[in-house]
Amino acid sequence: MHENDLLAWFAANAHRYAHVGVGIGDDMAGVVIHGHADGSSGVLALLKVDQALDRVHFDLREHTPRQAGVKAVNRCLSDCAAMACRPRAILIAVALPQNASTEMAQELFKGCESAAGVFGCPIVGGDTAVWDQRLAITVAAMGESPVAPVRRHGAAVGDAIILTGRVGGSILGRHLTFTPRIAEAQAIHQVAAIHAMMDLSDGLAQDLPRLLAASGVGAVVEAASIPIHPDAHTLARTDGQTPLTHALVDGEDYELLLTLAPADVSRIQALGMSVKLTVIGTITARRELRLQDEHGASQAWPRGGWEYESAPA
């Protein structure tokens, strides 16, 4: 069972309702509240739920409960960033192992609250239960979009493809300490129309095809332009893979992948943000994904190649 297939099945089988602006399949859902029955009027609330599980997303043998709490919240907030959403409230559900101490639960909560507090976002509710299994943290976020929520499906032919920060090798520690790109998403969206955006959780190699599939377009990516994180170089020295491969296939970068009109690139570069913005390629009408080296020769897109057809639409 593949998570993508399951989500696609859910999306296809979910009933449709007029007040749902954004349903299953994007980084957040969008729901109209206090509107009319047909979905008109009212305001749009953006919603997301995300899990962080012991020994899947963190490991309590190595990491503290506070680190787990920080990561659980930041994973969810990264999805808020991906919609250019301003998070307004967070709820936390925790399934605690039987041997968990009160102090452990409190540390977890402090981690959650410190991460949310960075963005002025309160923890407004939660649920705790105890069981004889490992720690599971589920974070739900609600937010609003000052402009309009940015989705995955708006990439237009000719758009520049842009990445925040540097990617690869997050397993060396950044997967626990990253900052969701909420401020960057809003700053960019205020000066330029972002056509499509998502956050990188499974790695560029898997995530870019999802954005392309949602938009019904293809892309050419310049291999030499991909901003490789020093951690990817460090990893490459020990495991024999190239730094580029790590940059493409490693997950949990939590950087933003976005597209906008080429004319807007200088505008967002002029923001002078401390986070690097890199143009890594161009959206094409031809629905294929090419990775191009500096001589214009095509390289294979890693991890099973171009999985366009299997990516959720």
Place this chain on the structure above:
Amino acid sequence: MHENDLLAWFAANAHRYAHVGVGIGDDMAGVVIHGHADGSSGVLALLKVDQALDRVHFDLREHTPRQAGVKAVNRCLSDCAAMACRPRAILIAVALPQNASTEMAQELFKGCESAAGVFGCPIVGGDTAVWDQRLAITVAAMGESPVAPVRRHGAAVGDAIILTGRVGGSILGRHLTFTPRIAEAQAIHQVAAIHAMMDLSDGLAQDLPRLLAASGVGAVVEAASIPIHPDAHTLARTDGQTPLTHALVDGEDYELLLTLAPADVSRIQALGMSVKLTVIGTITARRELRLQDEHGASQAWPRGGWEYESAPA
């Protein structure tokens, strides 16, 4: 570690934000979106997150994934009922055991969707992950209140205390098949001002003290008036406890406990709802909880007696 103590600690340690109308400690949280920074203007979104864990809230050795999905959603919707909230969207996070089949995940989803569909509420998003532990389902709900959300803290001296349905013995099966009292809460709230309300998840013996503590009042409950479910009688025949004890201490009734002015009792009875409404007692200024038999003599309040001081404020 007691869940009440932990929630009280979270509530006491959570930062305060102006746009949070209802924080930790009620059945749902209330958050203003699209308002001004001070929380004025905007609209109120009601939020809740709740977990259903294998072998805690259901048992996959006995129950189907579809039943687990139904219960997970209905537990959360019962909290919506408790605020007289109209649910508008649900999100589901599922931690699937490694051996889970695609069919199992789909059945779970169908259960969730059928339960939500009863109230015209879409499933708008979710998260699935696989781990080597048991099934955990987390449900987040967002809703709106057509009037104003009903909270736990408004019980007034002299109020009638009312219970929907009959209580006790839900373990015989009703804990899986109950209907959240969403329609009833809204019907009642449209004709009468509900002063305080909550849903019964831990049993009247534990939950009534919470409502009283939140409101800063006490109560006299007439033992003979408590609507005992036939299941409580069935259980009593086998375990030697009284049916009344089952009605008071058994959890997972998911009925509503509410208070309103005595003058409004006839008004809500006149609604002619199919669900029984029973006046079980009266709110008192004296901050104690008395269970009174038909001769006016006091009986002990079950399960550790009157735990007012330890109930979350």
